[in-house]
Amino acid sequence: MKKKTTTDRTLGGTTAWLLAVLLLFAGSVPIASASIENQCFRDARPSMGTLLQVTICGAGAENTRIARRIFARVAVLDQVLTTWAADGPALRFNAGAGGGPQLVHPDLFAVLRAARFWAERTGGAFDPAIGRLLAVWREAGSSGIEPSREVLAEARRQSGYVGLEVLADGTAALRKPGMAIDLGAIGKGWALDTLAREIDMPLGTSFLFDFGGSSYLARGAPPDDRTWRVEIRREDGTSAAVVPLRDQALSVSGALGRVNRVGGRMRSHIIDPRTGMPVEKPRFAIVRADDATAAEVLSTAFVVLEETSARALLNEVSAEALVTSEKGAEWRVGALGRLDRHQVEKP
C-alpha cells in the first residue's frame, strides 16, 4: 500500500513538541558488518510507499534468486493491499462498503483476518477500519484547516473495526456505506511474515528483512555473529541503542513519524480511534516480538494506548515493548535495553 510521504517537519510549534523532538527517537537502521558485506547478498526495491531491503546469507549463489522471488512476491502484496493506487483488491473492497459480503483476493482475506484479530486484541487501539477518519485528517493536513465537528462525527460513524466482518468462506464485508480499511499499520509486518513463510530457502539460510526502517524480521544470525542488530536513532541522528534480533521481529512507531500542521498545531499521522483525533502525545514505541505482524500492530497500538492498558495487553501477548513520552520518561516490558543510554544488549 502506498503511504503519503509528504511531511511538514517545520516545527516552531509548541515547546513541548520541540522538547519531544530532542528527547525522542526518529527511526532505526540495520547495522552492517564486514562479514555481512563479504558473505551476504543485499538488495532493495521500492514497495508499499517505502523501501524493502533484504540481506540474505548462507545460501551461496541461491541468495540472489531468493531475493528475486521475494521482490516478485512483495510486488503482488503491494498491489493487493494498497489503498492509494488507482485500482486494486483493497480499494475495490472499500468501494463495496455497505453492500454486503464480497469475495476478496486471498491475500487480502488473510490480512483482513489478521487485522480483525489484532483490532480485537488491542481493544481497537489498532483499528484497520479507520480509513474515513484518516481521509479527513489527510485532507486537513493538505488544507491546514481543522475538520468541522460535523465532518469528524460523520467520519467516526463510518469508522470502527466492529463494522469489518471477516467471514469463514473467503468473503468479508464493511457494514456501513462510506467505511474504508487502511492497512498502513499492519501491511508491512504482515508482508514480512508472509515472505518468510512462503519463500523456499535452503536450510541454514539467514536473513534480515528491513521494511522502510520501521519493520524488521530476522532469521538466524549473520555469518560469524550471534545476532542481527538494528540501531535506534534519535531525532538528531545520534545513536540511542542497538537492539539484537535473532528469529525475531522489531517494529518502531512514532507519533512524530509524519506530522502535519493543522489549525496551527502539529498533528500526528496516528489516530486514536477512541476519539477520532490524532495522537497528541509525542510517543515513540519499540516492540520486539516473534512475528512481524504482532510487532508492527503493537507498536502503533502503544503510541495510542496509556501505559496501564498497554501493560495489560502485554500480559496476554508474547512481546517486549519500550515506550517513551515527551518527558523522556518511559515504561518497558521485557528485555529491551534502556534506550536513553547507548547499550548493546546481550541476546
Ligand code: AMP
Ligand atoms: P505506523 O507508522 O506503522 O505506526 O502506522 C501508521 C499508519 O497506520 C498511518 O499512516 C495510517 O495509515 C494508519 N493508522 C493511523 N492510526 C492508526 C490506528 N490507530 N490503527 C490502525 N492504523 C492506523
Ligand code: MG
Ligand atoms: Mg508500523
